[in-house]
Amino acid sequence: xxxxxxxxxxxxxxxxxxxxxxxxxxxxxxxxxxxxxxxxxxxxxxxxxxxxxxxxxxxxxxxxxxxxxxxxxxxxxxxxxxxxxxxxxxxxxxxxxxxxxxxxxxxxxxxxxxxxxxxxxxxxxxxxxxxxxxxxxxxxxxxxxxxxxxxxxxxxxxxxxxxxxxxxxxxxxxxxxxxxxxxxxxxxxxxxxxxxxxxxxxxxxxxxxxxxxxxxxxxxxxxxxxxxxxxxxxxxxxxxxxxxxxxxxxxxxxxxxxxxxxxxxxxxxxxxxxxxxxxxxxxxxxxxxxxxxxxxxxxxxxxxxxxxxxxxxxxxxxxxxxxxxxxxxxxxxxxxxxxxxxxxxxxxxxxxxxxxxxxxxxxxxxxxxxxxxxxxxxxxxxxxxxxxxxxxxxxxxxxxxxxxxxxxxxxxxxxxxxxxxxxxxxxxxxxxxxxxxxxxxxxxxxx
Amino acid sequence: xxxxxxxxxxxxxxxxxxxxxxxxxxxxxxxxxxxxxxxxxxxxxxxxxxxxxxxxxxxxxxxxxxxxxxxxxxxxxxxxxxxxxxxxxxxxxxxxxxxxxxxxxxxxxxxxxxxxxxxxxxxxxxxxxxxxxxxxxxxxxxxxxxxxxxxxxxxxxxxxxxxxxxxxxxxxxxxxxxxxxxxxxxxxxxxxxxxxxxxxxxxxxxxxxxxxxxxxxxxxxxxxxxxxxxxxxxxxxxxxxxxxxxxxxxxxxxxxxxxxxxxxxxxxxxxxxxxxxxxxxxxxxxxxxxxxxxxxxxxxxxxxxxxxxxxxxxxxxxxxxxxxxxxxxxxxxxxxxxxxxxxxxxxxxxxxxxxxxxxxxxxxxxxxxxxxxxxxxxxxxxxxxxxxxxxxxxxxxxxxxxxxxxxxxxxxxxxxxxxxxxxxxxxxxxxxxxxxxxxxxxxxxxxxxxxxxxxxxxxxxxxx
Numbered sequence: 001x002x003x004x005x006x007x008x009x010x011x012x013x014x015x016x017x018x019x020x021x022x023x024x025x026x027x028x029x030x031x032x033x034x035x036x037x038x039x040x041x042x043x044x045x046x047x048x049x050x051x052x053x054x055x056x057x058x059x060x061x062x063x064x065x066x067x068x069x070x071x072x073x074x075x076x077x078x079x080x081x082x083x084x085x086x087x088x089x090x091x092x093x094x095x096x097x098x099x100x101x102x103x104x105x106x107x108x109x110x111x112x113x114x115x116x117x118x119x120x121x122x123x124x125x126x127x128x129x130x131x132x133x134x135x136x137x138x139x140x141x142x143x144x145x146x147x148x149x150x151x152x153x154x155x156x157x158x159x160x161x162x163x164x165x166x167x168x169x170x171x172x173x174x175x176x177x178x179x180x181x182x183x184x185x186x187x188x189x190x191x192x193x194x195x196x197x198x199x200x201x202x203x204x205x206x207x208x209x210x211x212x213x214x215x216x217x218x219x220x221x222x223x224x225x226x227x228x229x230x231x232x233x234x235x236x237x238x239x240x241x242x243x244x245x246x247x248x249x250x251x252x253x254x255x256x257x258x259x260x261x262x263x264x265x266x267x268x269x270x271x272x273x274x275x276x277x278x279x280x281x282x283x284x285x286x287x288x289x290x291x292x293x294x295x296x297x298x299x300x301x302x303x304x305x306x307x308x309x310x311x312x313x314x315x316x317x318x319x320x321x322x323x324x325x326x327x328x329x330x331x332x333x334x335x336x337x338x339x340x341x342x343x344x345x346x347x348x349x350x351x352x353x354x355x356x357x358x359x360x361x362x363x364x365x366x367x368x369x370x371x372x373x374x375x376x377x378x379x380x381x382x383x384x385x386x387x388x389x390x391x392x393x394x395x396x397x398x399x400x401x402x403x404x405x406x407x408x409x410x411x412x413x414x415x416x417x418x419x420x421x422x423x424x425x426x427x428x429x430x431x432x433x434x435x436x437x438x439x440x441x442x443x444x445x446x447x
Numbered sequence: 448x449x450x451x452x453x454x455x456x457x458x459x460x461x462x463x464x465x466x467x468x469x470x471x472x473x474x475x476x477x478x479x480x481x482x483x484x485x486x487x488x489x490x491x492x493x494x495x496x497x498x499x500x501x502x503x504x505x506x507x508x509x510x511x512x513x514x515x516x517x518x519x520x521x522x523x524x525x526x527x528x529x530x531x532x533x534x535x536x537x538x539x540x541x542x543x544x545x546x547x548x549x550x551x552x553x554x555x556x557x558x559x560x561x562x563x564x565x566x567x568x569x570x571x572x573x574x575x576x577x578x579x580x581x582x583x584x585x586x587x588x589x590x591x592x593x594x595x596x597x598x599x600x601x602x603x604x605x606x607x608x609x610x611x612x613x614x615x616x617x618x619x620x621x622x623x624x625x626x627x628x629x630x631x632x633x634x635x636x637x638x639x640x641x642x643x644x645x646x647x648x649x650x651x652x653x654x655x656x657x658x659x660x661x662x663x664x665x666x667x668x669x670x671x672x673x674x675x676x677x678x679x680x681x682x683x684x685x686x687x688x689x690x691x692x693x694x695x696x697x698x699x700x701x702x703x704x705x706x707x708x709x710x711x712x713x714x715x716x717x718x719x720x721x722x723x724x725x726x727x728x729x730x731x732x733x734x735x736x737x738x739x740x741x742x743x744x745x746x747x748x749x750x751x752x753x754x755x756x757x758x759x760x761x762x763x764x765x766x767x768x769x770x771x772x773x774x775x776x777x778x779x780x781x782x783x784x785x786x787x788x789x790x791x792x793x794x795x796x797x798x799x800x801x802x803x804x805x806x807x808x809x810x811x812x813x814x815x816x817x818x819x820x821x822x823x824x825x826x827x828x829x830x831x832x833x834x835x836x837x838x839x840x841x842x843x844x845x846x847x848x849x850x851x852x853x854x855x856x857x858x859x860x861x862x863x864x865x866x867x868x869x870x871x872x873x874x875x876x877x878x879x880x881x882x883x884x885x886x887x888x889x890x891x892x893x894x895x896x897x898x899x900x901x902x903x904x905x906x907x908x909x910x911x
Contacts, residue, residue, distance in 0.1 A: 152775075
């Protein structure tokens, strides 16, 4: 090994770096609500000639009753099958003709329609989205085609991808009794049992202005936005909405594990901890602390798990850590890895991984490692502002999770002020074995 | 294919629409009244180009919205330079950050990530690209560049560190060999470029990887990582002077005076139809054409339009035909993959196993339609707007823009390339594009490779 001491950054430069991120403020988030309840957010960003325009309905797969999975996703497809003003297929075609891009996504908590196009074309996107909120015209023929499209999507993304099937079964075990246990693609047999009237009822119940959030990020000013939003959305009637229970984890958790053997599956592990989201965390420091723990453990080439187990011991072929705290219910912190079978068994890999996690539950981070992790995490956040689509998604997802959007603007501050003792305490409380679910992925014999 | 098309595999979309259906649909919207559809939003980037004393070509765009910068370094150091040592370029690139003269791999990772910087690298047959994202605060950016300089100019290639990278490349090749879908792209490359340096996978072969020694790594590094074998894209919160200063020390420290030669031209491949059996629920198909042209040549613009009209986006012919109208697939798309020696036009889709051959017949028929009739003006207008939109979206992201600038520099495109690009596409007529289809979409060299279950083949369902 080389004898030169490691290159170190002095504390002054380190804190100057963090300062420079804190100073890189953006225009604050502007907000208004129409009388019918439609909530509208604007983040002005004139560094681009484009605008990201997203309409988030606060309904997703976790709202679906048993036996009716796929309703939200099916409806998402049908929204493009025509509305009062536009026939089937024209929604995306018009946006494309204007140099834009239209898409939609169904998640646990929401169904989101997004458009990215030159900001001057904003009114057209708003008019189309408003027409789709109230005037969708889909009938039986469109529904049959949409069912076929989802079957094709499922065949490609789930049935053909053993790791995806394993991920769905892992999520089911980890989430237990929570509605988040159901995968986005739900139960395939439900899909063929859904009738047109069920989908129309789903549409009429949830696609209401008071159950939606419109987010715009880009070169748009507030008076212009307000004028066009009022023009196209103000006449849509609100409706009363039923209460929706918050997805919670089982009150008494214990360690769970399973082994999955599928043809084409590579040797690997999913390990998830049951953890709170922004919506369910009792203490405000829990979520930023979990984020920072992910940084220390698994983000980048200097993170502890990567350094030790991928680069140095080569027990693992790679590692990924994810924690998405923007959710209306309890969520997961998930580690996924492929194992280097020539050097490690599944059991050995689990223990090696957990030993490194467990260290954080009992030992304080040095001030230098703490500050470096903060700088990395905050810099990454700043980098992600490159994408106005991503910015809009965070605002929309936050609204759909019922969160105060001020959380987003306060993120930098909340990370800056974390100390090592808090980090250790949060690791101790939430990265414990009884919160852990492990799925062993194993190569199975070809069918 | 000589046999006549079965009726159910005849394309529904063979001539483009004579009227612009999108514009017709817009007439029903209030918000489109008075809209000027001819107006293209100007592309914002002001690109500054220069060549340094060391011979590196730099393209720079200031961007002061956030206190960050993005640097993309594109060396002509791809696997085409491997010679009789497949995997050499990959082993060099991925060993660079595994230890410098002064730091081992762990120390290097800690040092650079301790600055909040993100360093990444990628490669293919032609190029090795190293990117750096970092805060632009002077102390941080200077430190980041010092580290990058150590890594690129003075890598240690210590035996143990190289062994780790070798093992990971071997694992990667092993995974590819045992996962047919993962190996499809290589199967295509090795046939299409048979007899050419591109035919070998960029990660090499196990036999060769095991034989490469330290001296070979050093020799490769000393040549391929020369300052005048380099194109640089730089975007961020810097003045021109700061940009120049930022890279000076790096350029002076790099090896000097060596430049890779372009690879030899690639001969046209033989047509091929090959199916690999694999247990799965769906069949993955790729149809590939080799086009002896690169993006710096005049005909490439028409090809870009052709690809867009054929299959690049949701409104393209392939998606409309196979997904929207026939619900045969979830995803079908075409893409142009430019290499220095030739470009590939590749169509990829998923299909129920029983329609593998019939869907290929349909796709080939759609290429024939473009040769025969070309697109309509409405399709050209749509394509041009889509490409312009995509370019705008690329330019929003500093990181993507920096990489595009490095690529554009490599291709020798002028500083006003992006600014004039859309006008040059808009000037192309349907006839120009039909000509391009006749020149490039030759049925005699379609390479069709599929992976999926074996299944008795059926005709496509008749449309009601």
